[in-house]
Amino acid sequence: MQRSIVEELGDRLAAPEEFGSEALVACDAVVRIFRSGGVEVQALQGLDLLVHAGEMVAVVGASGSGKSTLLRILSAADAPSAGRVRVGRWDLGALSARDRVAYRRTVVGTVRQQTARNLVPYLTARQNVALPLTLAGAPRRQRAARVGELLDLVGLADAGGRRPGELSGGEQQRVAIAVALANGPRLLLADEPTGELDTATGQQVFDALRAAQRDAGTTVVVVTHDPTVSGQVERTVAIRDGRTSSEVLRRPRPGDDGAAAVVAEEYAVMDRAGRVQVPREYREALELTRRVRLQLEADHVTLRPDGTGGTGGTGGSGGDGGRAAPDAPARRRRHGAA
Numbered sequence: 001m002q003r004s005i006v007e008e009l010g011d012r013l014a015a016p017e018e019f020g021s022e023a024l025v026a027c028d029a030v031v032r033i034f035r036s037g038g039v040e041v042q043a044l045q046g047l048d049l050l051v052h053a054g055e056m057v058a059v060v061g062a063s064g065s066g067k068s069t070l071l072r073i074l075s076a077a078d079a080p081s082a083g084r085v086r087v088g089r090w091d092l093g094a095l096s097a098r099d100r101v102a103y104r105r106t107v108v109g110t111v112r113q114q115t116a117r118n119l120v121p122y123l124t125a126r127q128n129v130a131l132p133l134t135l136a137g138a139p140r141r142q143r144a145a146r147v148g149e150l151l152d153l154v155g156l157a158d159a160g161g162r163r164p165g166e167l168s169g170g171e172q173q174r175v176a177i178a179v180a181l182a183n184g185p186r187l188l189l190a191d192e193p194t195g196e197l198d199t200a201t202g203q204q205v206f207d208a209l210r211a212a213q214r215d216a217g218t219t220v221v222v223v224t225h226d227p228t229v230s231g232q233v234e235r236t237v238a239i240r241d242g243r244t245s246s247e248v249l250r251r252p253r254p255g256d257d258g259a260a261a262v263v264a265e266e267y268a269v270m271d272r273a274g275r276v277q278v279p280r281e282y283r284e285a286l287e288l289t290r291r292v293r294l295q296l297e298a299d300h301v302t303l304r305p306d307g308t309g310g311t312g313g314t315g316g317s318g319g320d321g322g323r324a325a326p327d328a329p330a331r332r333r334r335h336g337a338a
């Protein structure tokens, strides 16, 4: 079920101690710092994200903005440096080695951009899809039926006997989706699954992701650069500098009988401390710099340039919590071992 960002933000204010408790995926102020040779890279800088069960969410953002890092953390291939990541009942910052294996085997499925790395080259499509079922101990009869079902779901019922080398890139990605879905994960993570494909083939891969969501009921998070993908998803989350910066929601146009008509609306994302990122174009157009004036109106808040040249004085007169902090450092909470 699609919920508006406004409802979501309302929830955060109402119950700050239970951030996203109703969501399947809740990322709360997630930080991931990489250190190598004395250099520190903050790949995620306090990222907040909620994904509800049954949703398909596209994640977009410039190269290096932290998209793959986020997906690796959600798949438990990597762990956050700080902040909280929960998927269902699983706290991904505190998984034991055994839970991590169980989580990766039963809760998430992943598809990578590099088509060649998703499948075992010497096994047929059918054998590739059967592999995770065998590892999970599924009985042979059940396995065969499930493999048929999954290949059908991704539109490749007739390709079961072919090896990856005999499949196109798009077909390989669709088999990879079937493999990822084999053990019935609640969450499917796909990192640029159409990145190596042309538009038409990419569309078929997208259709397979859509089938995973609509027909198999899997929650899907797909990282993409591909506008044909992000343009079809109900919710697109943009990451900038390791944080969610804006969201686009696409909804059917109200009162319109043309089935294909949708309205896309862009929202800025407010984090739990009340921080909102003002887009660069807006800042430049009005020369918004370090200090801005915030004012609470009956049903909205205005944000104006300081107007004093940016030094001295007490600046804006906003209401409670009405201080913008554009250059506040990323919140860093140590991940306690509690």
Ligand SMILES: Nc1ncnc2c1ncn2[C@@H]1O[C@H](COP(=O)(O)OP(=O)(O)O)[C@@H](O)[C@H]1O
Pocket (backbone or CB within 6 Å): 034, 035, 036, 041, 042, 043, 061, 062, 063, 064, 065, 066, 067, 068, 069, 070
């Ligand atoms: N294992 C790693 N070691 C060091 N730096 C890394 C590592 N993984 C990612 N980074 C850095 O973290 C930032 C985010 O990377 P990534 O999540 O791959 O971005 P995206 O997928 O959005 O292109 C980049 O600056 C990248 O160089």
Ligand SMILES: [Mg+2]
Pocket (backbone or CB within 6 Å): 067, 068, 069
């Ligand atoms: Mg990436």
